[in-house]
Amino acid sequence: MKITAQEEYGLRVLIRIAACRDEQGMSIPQLTESEGLSSHYIAKLTRLLRMGGFINSTPGYKGGYVLAKPAREIIIRDVLKTLGGVLFDDEFCRQHTGAVKLCTNSVDCSARSLWQMVQFTVDQLLAKVTLHDLVNTEKESTVILNSFLNTVTIPSTPVE
Numbered sequence: 001m002k003i004t005a006q007e008e009y010g011l012r013v014l015i016r017i018a019a020c021r022d023e024q025g026m027s028i029p030q031l032t033e034s035e036g037l038s039s040h041y042i043a044k045l046t047r048l049l050r051m052g053g054f055i056n057s058t059p060g061y062k063g064g065y066v067l068a069k070p071a072r073e074i075i076i077r078d079v080l081k082t083l084g085g086v087l088f089d090d091e092f093c094r095q096h097t098g099a100v101k102l103c104t105n106s107v108d109c110s111a112r113s114l115w116q117m118v119q120f121t122v123d124q125l126l127a128k129v130t131l132h133d134l135v136n137t138e139k140e141s142t143v144i145l146n147s148f149l150n151t152v153t154i155p156s157t158p159v160e
Contacts, residue, residue: 009037010045010083011076011134017055018071018135025057025064045083052082071135077126087119125149
């Protein structure tokens with residue numbers, strides 16, 4: 001499993017915007033400088049975040065990007081799905097059939113049950129984390145996030 005650059009940088013940009021105290025928000029040049037990314041890439045990320053309903057642009061010469069809603073209402077699971085999708089979904093099996101039209105394990109696949117469980121567990125954890133939980137120092141966020149680990153419940157029956 002890999003976290004894409006788009007998911008990582010998009011989340012970092014969103015955290016940066018959330019931490020900004022200027023009511024005009026952060027501009028593309030400011031985000032470019034603070035994250036060390038190209039302005040073209042920052043524009044792409046902010047477009048995705050804006051289309052996902054997480055940020056709004058502020059008008060004018062000194063305009064920038066601000067949160068579209070309070071950080072406590074922005075669920076990280078939703079942000080990551082907007083930036084890159086999920087780790088595993090039903091299309092995964094259709095896309096990995098090998099050299100044949102249908103996967104040879106399409107009827108009975110223990111690997112699929114593993115990936116479904118991983119996705120379920122990741123979704124359950126990320127649904128508890130808000131942007132507000134990440135607008136802290138790494139040490140503070142680690143304490144907050146560790147408290148969520150005890151609340152994740154893994155079901156004993158397969159996830160469909």
